[in-house]
Amino acid sequence: MHQGCIAHCEPTGFFRTKALVHFACFTLFLFCSPLHAATVVITLQNGDRISGELVDETPTQLQIKTSYAAIIAVDKTQISQMQPSADSAQAANQQAEVAPTVTVASPVAETSAKQPWHLDVDISASNRRGKEQSDNLSISSDWELRDLAWRYSIGAEFDYEIKQNVRKAHKYSINPGLDYFYSEQVFGRAKLDYSYNFLAADYKNIDVSMGPGFSFFKDRDELRLELMALVGVKKAYFRGDEFLLALLGQRESIRFRFASLDYDYQYQLPATALEWYAKGSILKMLDQPIELLDFKYEVHNEMGVRYWLTDKIRLSWSVQHDWTGIDLVLSDGTVHPLDIKDIRQKLSIGASF
Numbered sequence: 001m002h003q004g005c006i007a008h009c010e011p012t013g014f015f016r017t018k019a020l021v022h023f024a025c026f027t028l029f030l031f032c033s034p035l036h037a038a039t040v041v042i043t044l045q046n047g048d049r050i051s052g053e054l055v056d057e058t059p060t061q062l063q064i065k066t067s068y069a070a071i072i073a074v075d076k077t078q079i080s081q082m083q084p085s086a087d088s089a090q091a092a093n094q095q096a097e098v099a100p101t102v103t104v105a106s107p108v109a110e111t112s113a114k115q116p117w118h119l120d121v122d123i124s125a126s127n128r129r130g131k132e133q134s135d136n137l138s139i140s141s142d143w144e145l146r147d148l149a150w151r152y153s154i155g156a157e158f159d160y161e162i163k164q165n166v167r168k169a170h171k172y173s174i175n176p177g178l179d180y181f182y183s184e185q186v187f188g189r190a191k192l193d194y195s196y197n198f199l200a201a202d203y204k205n206i207d208v209s210m211g212p213g214f215s216f217f218k219d220r221d222e223l224r225l226e227l228m229a230l231v232g233v234k235k236a237y238f239r240g241d242e243f244l245l246a247l248l249g250q251r252e253s254i255r256f257r258f259a260s261l262d263y264d265y266q267y268q269l270p271a272t273a274l275e276w277y278a279k280g281s282i283l284k285m286l287d288q289p290i291e292l293l294d295f296k297y298e299v300h301n302e303m304g305v306r307y308w309l310t311d312k313i314r315l316s317w318s319v320q321h322d323w324t325g326i327d328l329v330l331s332d333g334t335v336h337p338l339d340i341k342d343i344r345q346k347l348s349i350g351a352s353f
Contacts, residue, residue, distance in 0.1 A: 040064075042074060043081040046219055050074060058311050059353075060116055071271070075221045077116050077146075117145040122316055122350035134163040138346060151179040151187070171197040185215045189228050201244050204237040209260065222268040230260045231286075247292050247328070256295065257286040275314075278303035294335075296325035304346075312351050320344045 042050045042064065055071065056063035062074045124138040140157045154176045161169040177191035193207040209232025216225040235255045238244060248254060260283040267276045280301035288294060304318025321343050328336040 040082055040084055042079055044074075044078050045080050046078075056311065060118060061311075063311070073221065073268070075116075078221065117143070119143045119353045120350060121353075122348040124346050124348035132164060134161065136161045136169075138348065140348075149181045151181065153177045153179070167199060170199055171195065179213065184218050187213045187215065189213045189230065191230075201240050202236050202238050203240075205234065207234045207258075208232050209258075213262075222270065224264065224266040226264045228262040230262060232258060232260070234258050234283075234285075248290060254289045256289050258283050259286060260284070273308040275306040275308065276304075277306065292329055293338075294327040294329050296327065297323075298325070299323040306350075312353065314350050314352065316346075316348045316350055318346050318348075320346065 039052065040054050042062070044050070050064055050066065050072070052064040052066035052072075054062060055065045060076055062076065062079070063071055064074055065071045120142045122138075122140045124136070126134070126136045128134045137160045138158070140155075142153070142155045144151065144153045154174070156172070156174050158172045159169045161167070173193070173195040175191065175193050177189060179187045179189050181187040188210070189212070190210040191208075193205070193209075195205045197203050209230040211228060211230035213226055213228035216227075217223045233255060234257075235253060237253045238248060239252065245252075260281050262281040263279065265276075265278045269275065278301070280299070280303075283298040283300075285295045285297065299321065301321045302318055304316055306314045306316045308314045322341070324340040326338040326340070328338050330336070
């Protein structure tokens with residue numbers, strides 16, 4: 001049966017590369033093999049071995065039920081070899097041929113490696129009618145593709161809120177990025193941050209930055225922590241507020257250099273459906289284009305918890321914190337803080353592909 005399943009995986013017009021053929025054959029083997037519900041032995045790229053019952057499979061992970069850690073998730077890109085256990089092989093021999101060993105190529109070893117990717121989408125919406133009327137819609141997405149030493153990513157967010165028939169929020173952002181891994185842990189990053197706010201005086205911001213990054217805990221699939229030290233240029237556009245435009249010398253845009261520390265943290269609690277996460281950046285201005293205004297820093301943080309209802313659907317609760325530090329410095333040395341702060345909580349439902 002295994003040979004029959006694999007025999008039909010010959011390259012066609014759809015599978016034009018050897019990498020896609022390997023991926024298709026591996027996927028068909030998982031679905032066609034009776035070992036899909038049997039005990040298997042998995043050998044990881046680092047040499048570790050996992051033995052347990054193969055209970056579920058997604059495009060990127062295998063769900064293994066072990067005797068020591070309940071059900072654990074194994075990333076397919078970390079699998080070097082999978083084969084039936086001795087007990088399963090003996091039972092299979094009594095009914096059919098023993099399944100051949102399946103070998104998965106290393107994602108960084110050769111050009112035939114598959115290209116793992118994932119897409120996360122979260123939606124939060126509310127409608128309130130009574131003494132107060134409000135409508136809110138928030139959509140966020142994160143897409144990531146790993147191709148050998150390259151990693152491509154795009155993040156996007158959209159927020160819209162009406163309260164008492166007045167718009168309180170209407171904005172969106174797009175954040176493409178490109179990483180190159182010099183090793184399993186050290187990489188370089190280049191990214192663009194574009195945001196547009198239909199209601200704010202500083203309605204448009206464009207940041208371009210680059211710098212080194214470091215990825216911790218590469219041998220632990222349930223834990224991710226990355227730190228990036230970046231330098232770049234920010235350009236901000238202004239409109240509408242006459243007092244602000246006067247402070248800017250009637251200029252509609254300003255540009256300045258900055259340095260930032262970005263972080264990305266995720267932790268899947270073992271043997272549970274809970275996942276903690278946090279991401280954000282701390283940005284420090286390196287020069288001051290306006291004499292009367294002291295742009296000190298920008299802080300953008302988001303932290304929360306996800307509860308996985310299935311292997312693809314989840315509920316999320318998060319807190320978002322934005323803080324821009326600005327001082328008005330008069331000619332006599334008097335300082336007046338003009339800080340802008342925004343803290344929001346959000347409950348959303350999302351999907352991971």
